[in-house]
Amino acid sequence: MFPSPILTIYISRQFSVAVASVLAALTGLVSLFDFLELLRRSASRPDATFNLIVEMALLRTPWVVMTILPFAILLGGIWAFWRLTRSSELVVARAAGLSAWQFLGGPVLCALALGLFAVGGLSPVSAALFAQAERLQESFLDAGGGPLALNGGQLWLRQADNTGSVQGVAIMHARGVMMRANVLTASQVSIFRLGPNDHMIDRIEAMQARLIPHSWLLANARVLVPGKLPSPPSAMAMPTDLTIDRIQQSFAAPEALSFWRLPGFIHVLERAGFSAVGHRLRFQALLALPLLCATMSLVAAGFSMQSSRRGGVGRMIGGGVAAGFALFMLSNIAEQFGQSGALPVVLAAWAPAAAGLMLALSLLLHLEDG
Numbered sequence: 001m002f003p004s005p006i007l008t009i010y011i012s013r014q015f016s017v018a019v020a021s022v023l024a025a026l027t028g029l030v031s032l033f034d035f036l037e038l039l040r041r042s043a044s045r046p047d048a049t050f051n052l053i054v055e056m057a058l059l060r061t062p063w064v065v066m067t068i069l070p071f072a073i074l075l076g077g078i079w080a081f082w083r084l085t086r087s088s089e090l091v092v093a094r095a096a097g098l099s100a101w102q103f104l105g106g107p108v109l110c111a112l113a114l115g116l117f118a119v120g121g122l123s124p125v126s127a128a129l130f131a132q133a134e135r136l137q138e139s140f141l142d143a144g145g146g147p148l149a150l151n152g153g154q155l156w157l158r159q160a161d162n163t164g165s166v167q168g169v170a171i172m173h174a175r176g177v178m179m180r181a182n183v184l185t186a187s188q189v190s191i192f193r194l195g196p197n198d199h200m201i202d203r204i205e206a207m208q209a210r211l212i213p214h215s216w217l218l219a220n221a222r223v224l225v226p227g228k229l230p231s232p233p234s235a236m237a238m239p240t241d242l243t244i245d246r247i248q249q250s251f252a253a254p255e256a257l258s259f260w261r262l263p264g265f266i267h268v269l270e271r272a273g274f275s276a277v278g279h280r281l282r283f284q285a286l287l288a289l290p291l292l293c294a295t296m297s298l299v300a301a302g303f304s305m306q307s308s309r310r311g312g313v314g315r316m317i318g319g320g321v322a323a324g325f326a327l328f329m330l331s332n333i334a335e336q337f338g339q340s341g342a343l344p345v346v347l348a349a350w351a352p353a354a355a356g357l358m359l360a361l362s363l364l365l366h367l368e369d370g
Contacts, residue, residue: 007093012106014084015297019076019114023065026072030064031057041141048140059133062126063255066118070289070296073111074324077300078317080107085305101364104301111297115290123286124258131256155186157247159240160271161193168195170238172216174209184211184244189218191238200226204236211247216240241268254282262286277345281338284349295356299323302363327356 035057042048084090093103155177161170170193174186191204206221218236246268257265262283269276303320331352338348 007098007103008106011084011103012110015077015080015107016110018080018083019073019111022076022079023069023072026068026075027061027065030068031061034060034064038137038141045141052136052140056133056136059129059136061129062122063130066122066126066289069114069118070292071324071328073114073293074296074300074320077107077111077297078304078320081301081304082317090305104298104364107297107301108294111293112290115293118293119259119286119289124260127256127258127261130253134253134256155247157242159242168193168201170194172209182244184247185209191218202226204238205230206236207233211240211242211244213243214239214241241271254279257282259283259286277341278339280345281335281349284346285335288350288353291350292353292356295353295360296324296327298360298364299327299356302360302366323356323359327352330355 035053038053038056039050042053081090090103155172155174157172157174159170159172161168170191172189172191174189176187178185186209187207189204189206189209191206193201193204195201203224204218204221205224206218208219210217210219216238218238220233221236222233223231246265254262257279262279266276266279266283269279300320303316303323334343334348334351337343338345343351
């Protein structure tokens with residue numbers, strides 16, 4: 001027996017309204033605490049005005065929405081299903097011959113759609129605004145002047161080297177790194193070109209380097225080859241696939257990149273020799289987000305559809321909230337293990353969704369008496 005479309009739409013609407021209300025309330029609460037923390041940090045920074053702090057908090061709001069979305073679906077689902085159970089609407093539906101698996105299709109699809117929208121639509125907006133908030137924070141709240149200044153004005157870069165007949169890598173060390181008007185310049189530049197098996201090909205010493213699209217422009221550069229005299233100083237151009245944005249983002253949080261940009265950026269990082277574990281973990285977590293959202297709707301149903309006449313409703317709802325916190329802690333622990341390399345990235349990202357799904361299926365099977 002298939003549920004009536006009217007019943008499916010009604011339950012889905014109740015579920016969606018409850019989730020939207022809880023999401024708005026949680027977003028406001030978390031954003032308020034975030035604003036207070038930014039306000040505290042700005043107390044010793046006279047340049048960080050109140051309007052700037054408000055702007056930074058607002059810019060971080062979409063990122064907050066994406067972070068708390070699964071938990072909002074859990075709490076909103078518990079609220080919606082508990083109201084429907086208390087009013088005996090779900091009891092009547094089940095007495096009419098409908099199982100929980102039938103009328104839960106609408107809420108699960110709604111949760112899945114929310115997850116897909118968050119990944120495909122909200123992620124680019126969240127990443128762009130989060131990156132802008134991070135730049136404001138680095139400029140007005142952090143002690144340094146940006147990611148390049150964190151290394152005392154020095155920068156180490158590793159990139160693929162395709163200038164010669166032998167494919168290799170180039171390791172660049174620069175002092176006096178400065179970025180002004182979106183132009184990256186460095187002085188006292190040393191570039192070590194390595195071939196297969198890390199065999200030294202040559203070394204380039206330049207007084208100054210400037211990053212332009214697809215190239216490093218080297219001024220007064222001398223090439224030092226083992227067993228030969230240094231070449232006369234001259235201007236050189238060294239090809240590169242790095243850009244200012246990619247260099248900055250390699251030091252920034254993976255949350256500053258959207259779902260659509262992560263695969264290409266991961267490829268560039270790994271090709272250049274940077275560690276992309278954090279970015280790959282973020283990409284897999286975004287892939288798992290729709291499943292996690294759908295799983296949270298099933299967990300909510302399993303913990304809140306028990307009839308109030310049987311008693312223990314408070315314990316069931318409390319158990320649902322506790323299960324949500326447990327899944328949240330599991331997600332954080334798995335992320336830490338994934339960042340350290342103790343767990344494969346795919347396992348660390350998908351483990352919370354898989355654990356929640358097994359919990360939800362067990363609860364619903366028990367609720368339906370097998």
